[in-house]
Amino acid sequence: MSLWDSLARPRVMGVLNVTPDSFSDGGRWTTPETAIDHGTALVDVGADLVDVGGESTRPGATRPVEGEELARVIPVISALAGSGVAVSVDTMRSSVARAAVGAGAVVVNDVSGGLADPAMLDTVAELGVGYVAMHWRAHSDEMQQHAVYDGPGGVVSVVIDELAARRDAALAAGILGDRLVLDPGLGFAKTADHNWELVAHLDRFEELGQPILVGASRKAFLGRLLADEAGPRAVDLREHAHVALLTLLAERRVWGLRVHDVRACWDALKVAARFAEARRTGSGRPDLKEGR
Numbered sequence: 630m631s632l633w634d635s636l637a638r639p640r641v642m643g644v645l646n647v648t649p650d651s652f653s654d655g656g657r658w659t660t661p662e663t664a665i666d667h668g669t670a671l672v673d674v675g676a677d678l679v680d681v682g683g684e685s686t687r688p689g690a691t692r693p694v695e696g697e698e699l700a701r702v703i704p705v706i707s708a709l710a711g712s713g714v715a716v717s718v719d720t721m722r723s724s725v726a727r728a729a730v731g732a733g734a735v736v737v738n739d740v741s742g743g744l745a746d747p748a749m750l751d752t753v754a755e756l757g758v759g760y761v762a763m764h765w766r767a768h769s770d771e772m773q774q775h776a777v778y779d780g781p782g783g784v785v786s787v788v789i790d791e792l793a794a795r796r797d798a799a800l801a802a803g804i805l806g807d808r809l810v811l812d813p814g815l816g817f818a819k820t821a822d823h824n825w826e827l828v829a830h831l832d833r834f835e836e837l838g839q840p841i842l843v844g845a846s847r848k849a850f851l852g853r854l855l856a857d858e859a860g861p862r863a864v865d866l867r868e869h870a871h872v873a874l875l876t877l878l879a880e881r882r883v884w885g886l887r888v889h890d891v892r893a894c895w896d897a898l899k900v901a902a903r904f905a906e907a908r909r910t911g912s913g914r915p916d917l918k919e920g921r
């Protein structure tokens with residue numbers, strides 16, 4: 630399957646953070662060997678794409694220098710791509726994007742949508758690969774100060790407008806329209822309420838006319854929803870809630886879901902697909918039965 634073929638289900642993007650400090654899986658796959666094994670394991674349970682990142686974007690994180698980011702991701706991308714895995718590189722740096730594509734990555738996943746590095750859009754256009762442009766306002770050390778959406782229509786309209794500007798800039802730079810994916814950027818300069826508004830109105834993002842990717846996996850808004858007196862639910866105990874959300878999102882025509890637990894995501898997609906099929910057959914509807 631090509632990533633860009635039309636498909637009746639969302640693509641499953643497995644997360645592989647080769648960082649010491651990502652909130653979700655930081656410190657777990659820090660050697661090339663452990664990272665490559667985990668990437669292979671994600672594919673074994675059904676990932677269509679493995680997203681390799683070397684920079685943590687957790688709120689308050691400081692950025693690694695470029696050399697450090699390259700050293701983290703390039704050996705992992707080379708090995709995975711070399712064994713036939715479709716790899717995206719999660720980076721805001723055009724230099725890292727270029728090296729990653731040289732190592733075999735087929736998609737650049739830029740959480741800044743081209744805003745962090747002025748050379749990014751031209752570089753991706755020249756490389757001719759896919760591009761994910763996420764909604765973003767500032768680097769992680771200050772992004773939560775930017776979680777203000779006062780425009781008419783609230784957070785959903787403002788995020789759509791700001792993503793439309795990134796879409797237009799990407800297309801103007803020469804990035805191929807059928808390889809350009811947009812992402813509302815859950816958790817990036819957003820409060821928990823903003824994230825719920827965005828996922829609840831995901832269908833409105835269809836007006837952007839581009840494929841949509843969503844990353845809700847393990848994020849703080851789920852932890853806050855499930856909080857008890859001890860505080861937010863721990864990161865690794867948010868998966869059941871995430872699967873419930875994925876089952877709802879599967880009904881939306883999203884291009885892709887960025888997840889840590891690929892098997893759990895597939896379970897949700899299978900339930901949603903079977904449920905939709907059973908509804909279509911009409912056997913539960915008396916008015917559609919023969920003789921009525």
Ligand code: PMM
Pocket residue numbers: 644646651652653654682686687719738739740761763812814815842843844845846847887
């Ligand atoms: N979230 C994170 C990192 N990269 N990329 C896209 N396109 N969308 C996201 O929502 C996104 C991302 C942060 O989460 P992580 O620490 O689990 O990687």
